[in-house]
Amino acid sequence: MDFLRPDTLAEALALKAEHPDAVPIAGGTDVMVELNFDHRRPAALLDLTRVAELRQWSERAGVVRLGSGVPYARVIDELGGALPGLAAASRTVGSPQIRNRGTVGGNLGAASPAGDAHPVLLTVDAVVEAVSARGTRLIPATEFYLGVKRNALEPDELIAAVLIPRARGPQQFCKVGTRNAMVIAVCSFAIALHPAAARVAAAIGSAAPTPRRASAAEEFLSGELTAADQWRSPRPLPEPVRRRFGELVAEAASPIDDVRGTAAYRGHALAVLARRALGWAWQDYQDHRDRWGGSV
Amino acid sequence: MSPIRTALTSALTSEVTGGIGTSPRRPDGNLKVRGEFAYASDLWHEDMVWGATLRSPHPHARIVSVDLTEAIRVPGVRAVLTHEDVPGLNRYGLERKDQPVLAEGVVRYQGEPVALVAADHPETARRAMRRVKVAYEVLEPVVDVETAAGAAPLHPGGNLLRHVPVRRGDQAATAAVVVTGRYEVGMQDQAFLGPESGLAVPAEDGGVDLYVATQWLHVDREQVARALGMPEDKVRLTLSGVGGAFGGREDLSMQVHACLLALRTGRPVKMVYNREESFYGHVHRHPAVLHYEHGADRTGKLSYVKAKIYLDGGAYASSTGAVVANAATLGIGPYEVDNVTVDAWGLYTNNPPCGAMRGFGAVQAAFAYESQMDRLAAELGLHPVELRLRNAMAEGSVMPTGQLVDSAAPVARLLELVRDKPLPPPSGALDLRDMPGGVANTTHGEGVVRGVGYAVGIKNICFSEGYDDYSTARVRLQVVNGEPVAQAHTAACEVGQGLVTVVQQIVRTELGVRRVAILPMDTTIGDGGSTSASRQTYVTGGAVKAACAAVRAELAAMAGTEDLSEVDLAELLGDRVVDRTAEYRHRRTEPIAPVTGQGNAHVQYGFAAHRAVVDVDTELGLVKVVRLDCAQDVGRALNPQAVVGQIQGGSAQGLGLAVMEEIRTSGGRVRNPSFTDYLIPTTLDMPPMGVDVLELADPNAPYGVRGVGEPPTISSTPAIVAAIRAATGLALTRVPVRPEHITGT
Structure with missing residues (x-):
């Protein structure tokens, strides 16, 4: 070699x-x-560790x-x-x-x-x-x-x-593993709020052949937020909205059963993660709307 | 071969004070902390070649043919061997000689060694190994332990390895309150960090010198010599640096293989398993299925216990027989019960071979009997500790085997100690490291429920059932640079537990010297017995104490007085060397009666209790053990810090079995032979521990010691699972508890 x-x-x-x-x-x-x-x-x-410009x-x-x-x-x-x-x-x-x-x-x-x-x-x-x-x-x-x-x-x-x-809105990442550190994801989830564009982005990992966006969940939530004029005057998100968002995120997955977890568990866990992470991100937006500034 | 000298030189430069009852630093501690300690995988010899092992990909298959032609042709290959090249008996085993050195006609588990290669470079050896052509006729594997006895026999004599019944009292006893349960324990791995490794050097006398990481040099030697067809004195073993053992090094791994290759090639041969191979290269903890029935009166006093325990021995016997005996004789836990019906069976299957692991049969039973005690407490509306206190055994109690418990058995006190410790406060400001899921940010408190659970366990210490269990120690005293220096020599394996420190402490206390060198452990001295069954401080400690007593007697004769406290040893000794060897045996035990299970089978019993506090994310099924407190009686703490270290380590291993550690198999195949997917607890999984150490001396044991290493592993697992049950309300009858078991998905 x-x-x-x-x-x-x-x-x-x-x-x-x-x-x-x-x-x-x-x-x-x-x-x-x-x-x-x-x-x-x-x-x-091809050892890239000596190439200084890559480490900046x-x-x-x-x-x-x-x-x-x-x-x-x-x-x-x-x-x-x-x-x-x-x-x-x-x-x-x-x-x-x-x-x-x-x-x-x-x-x-x-x-x-x-x-x-x-x-x-x-x-x-x-x-x-x-x-x-x-x-x-x-x-x-x-x-x-x-x-x-x-x-x-x-x-x-x-x-x-x-x-x-640079982040212009709250972002969250969460990952389930069967140990409290140093573990490969059983499944993972990321969410980013983009207030300036009045949209939400969500993606899943370890639950499909590739990492992928949860488009239906994004569209559902962006639609709900816009319809309720939530970007301009954020209020707590109704539980059914958060729950539906979680379900749609889970539906974006095509998980498998493997030694790290079952497909059913991955789907279940993604729904929970998505519901919770949305809650945290939205709370952040409610609490710190000024910081995220310049929204619509 | 400087690594082999490490033990001696480090001892000479280690701390020079610290007798028993204190906690001096380990002689090898600095080297280990600096990453400079030489483990067996660091062994090196000029001109050495590398061995590799071809293993079966099938759990069960007939070997139709083996073609070595292509492998031998690879440049750099020195030898390719099969069972036909085993000059002696192609069978070994701790209890039964049922395991081939190299497979012959049939393979019985995935990973079974089939052929060996030696080559100039490890990579060459591995490449050549892949060119060995083995034609297999795949056979149906036997994988279900409960039906294995009736399945196609995997060995002559069938699949039942051992059945131990224990019968006491009224076999038809009835009770007002009855709880039943079926429990499962998954296959845990010792997960030692230093993989199997060693170096075999052919000797001029036609024999072989083997440097190896093991738990029992003399039994290794006996098995290696038999396979090589040599007298034992032609096979000399020296312990190399051992990176953990926990039972997984009691059986042979590469010992015979490296010697075969060394004798064939005339060159030193080194073998080191990689992590994946290590999972195939040693035995694991027996998975178990356990059926229990507990009957009690309305006050909670146990009337009877019935149990059927199935232990999956896998493809070869290893120490299954002794594991079965432990599960049976300790099967109802540390409780007084007049009427007992226990049956434990060990079976052959085509699953990975199982044998010794810390807790050794007591772990499996404890998960079931402690789960049952919680069930019974719930049924009666009693606090789980209260029910246990009403049934706790004590000194003077009689075991289901009829054996009188004739030294301290402070079961009630241990339970009260852990019960009465202050509970940790509820989690305060959000710190993800304190949450189930940790920094992976899965909850900020949502779904989290706290639970508390208790458990207590019992373990036999030292070898049982009439085994002649002894150790040998030689202590030599002479003046070096004007100062008396002692050397201690045993064949008792230091595997990381700190025996070398304790031996130094004993010699310092007994002889009043400061400098104690630990000589390399090898087979030039008599048997030290196995580093297992929590026995080395007891038995080898006893031998070192006895050898020191003999040295003292000689000194007393020289000084003309029994009281050496005022004697200047350097002056007394002058140029003379005092050199004494002693053996120590613990009191004899008896075999178990075959039909009733009665007999004084055990030497000593050890007890520990745990209280676990857990936070469970009930929606995601993730668990954070918040606190794990332990109380244990150790008879006498020769090295208090090492004792607490054993309790913490044992508890962590029990935590692993409770919530993550399992070798997952499917049709006999291992699905997770890596530390990526075989998970062991990290520092973020293991909580702070409050540890109470009782020192209730056992009058039968040297210094009153009681074995320390295993008891904390036993009660840790059921206490944690009890806490998870308390948080979730779920039955949870299987360990490890996986997230799916909690979420029901």
Whole structure:
């Protein structure tokens, strides 16, 4: 197995063009597990840990450009204010050691249906910045996940960054696991309120072949909120609305029975998570409407 | 081979004070904390090659043919072996020699070793292993323990491994209040962190030196020598660094395999299992199905208990027989009951082999009998502790086996201690770490209900049923650099529990010296017995104490006085070396009578009680154990800090069985052979513990000690499940309790 060690992004892209079957590796928290179990034996590994530009983040015009090599620990420490949903998801990743190594870029590259960052990225209008020697391509998160562990990258492309608008409304992420820490999601849920656009985004993880949006639930809730003029003058959400929202989120899933949980439990748990997370997000909006400012 | 010397050098540089009753630091503690301690997986030898094991993918199959041609051709491969290459007896086992070193004609569990490869590089060995072509004719696996006895026999003599009946009193007793239940215990794994590993070095005399992580050097040696067809003196074992055991290293794993490869290749051979292979490479805790009936009068006094206990031994016997005996003889718990009808069966199936794990048969029974006690308390409208107090055994009670409990059995006091501890306050300001689900943010209090549960358990300490259970210790005293230095040598395995610390403490107390070196544990000295059954401080501690007494006697003769307190040992010894070896045996036990289960089968009983406080997210089925308090009698705490450590660790392992730890099988296949899906408690799952340690000395035991390691594992599980029941109102008859069991989805 070749081990390719570029120092710059340009070098990395040249190497990727030359070795399209090289598997990029950053923190190694996913790739190394597969190698150790001999589930995967790529012809080459492309080590991105020396490429400094991937390990930086910046913010311009209200959009955070998160380098694909920024570890979860830094997302938690440095971006909790700008990207609360992603920071919440990052807190649930593995152990402190894993959060020091693992990256959002790696989560996207692996595209596991259980990846913790995915539901959040789907709800916050995130865009994946894919680069190759041919140039840059922007792929909305909603178009990025194609199947179980399959994503929209071309063989010569690397993930340079994820572009994520600074939060303009409450965000929540929650995940069920059968242990109180360091556990792979049995199912997960993310919600983001976008008051300026008078819409709600919701997504699920670990409950379908890919992470996915819960569109019917989003439309139902956005419709209810608009009809009741809730964005302008927020009031407590009626229990039937929250409950219906939860049911629609659960209906978005196509879960399976596996060793981590039954399909029936996943559906049930998603409905509970969605109902609760909506409650927390909406309470936040009611309490801090000023902070989220500029709403319709 | 510097790692092997670690024990000696670290002992010489460790703390120099601390006799019994104090808590000096471990001699290997600094190395372990720094990550510098050499575990068996760190062993290295010049010119060594690597061994790998080809395992059966099927739980039950006939081996039609094995073709090694392609594997042997792989460059770098030194040897490829099958059962035909086993020179001695191709069978081993702790109780019955029923397990092949390498499968012969048939495989009986998924993961059974079929062939071995040695190669210059571990990767080469693994690649070559995959080129061994084995043709299997897949057979129907036997997987249901309750019907296994009547299924197609997996071994000559059928699938019933052992039946232990216990009969006491009126077998037709009736009662005013009767509760019945069927309970299940899932297959728990020891989940030690250091995988099976060792290094076999061929010796010039045609024998082999084996450095290995194990729990019992001498029984390993006996089994290895028999399989190699060698006299035992040609097989020499030295303990390497052990990363946890909990019963999972009592059986052989790679011991014979590495020796076979070393003798064939003439090279040192190292074998290390990876995590997945480790799940196939050791026995687990017996899953169990338990049927119970408790009868009591209206005051709650138990009239009778009836139980049928089925323990799934899996494909090979391992220590199933002894596990069955424990489940039967301890099957009604620490209660006085005049009329008892217990039957426990151990069965062969094609599930993974099961054997020793901390608690050893007592764990399974306790989940059932304590669940029953709660059911009975509810039926009678009594507080669960009150019902237990009305039936608690005490010193002077008689076991269902007829054995008199002749030392402290403070069951009532232990229960009262945990009952009377202040309850933790209700959760205050939101901190996700305190919530069921933790930082995964699943509840801010919604659906959360608190529950409290209690349990008490009983465990036999040391080996039972007439086994000649002893240990050997050698203590040597001489002057080094003007100071008397003792060396202690045993074959008793330090597996992480801290025996090395306790041995140093005993020597310091008995001889009044400061410096005590622990020599590497090996088979050049007599048997130390197994590091299991909570027995090493008792038995090896007893042997070290006896060896010290012999050294003292020699010193007294030299000094001309029994009182050495005023004697300068360095001066007295001069250039002389005092070197004494002693054996220690605990009092004899008796076999269990085959039809009635009567007999003085056990040496000593240990007791612990727990109170668990849990918060349950009743909508999501997630559990946060808020508090887990324990009271235990340890006879005498030789090292109080280590005692509390054992109680915390044992309680954590019980918590794991209560809410998460299970090897899930389907048709005999393991579905979760990884730490990704076999979950053990983290620091966010294990709550703070209040621990009360009683020291009611057992006059029969050295220093009055009572085994510590196992009792806290036993009552932890039922206390937690009782608390979950209290929070949810659900029956919850199976452990581990999964979220689905609480939500009903």
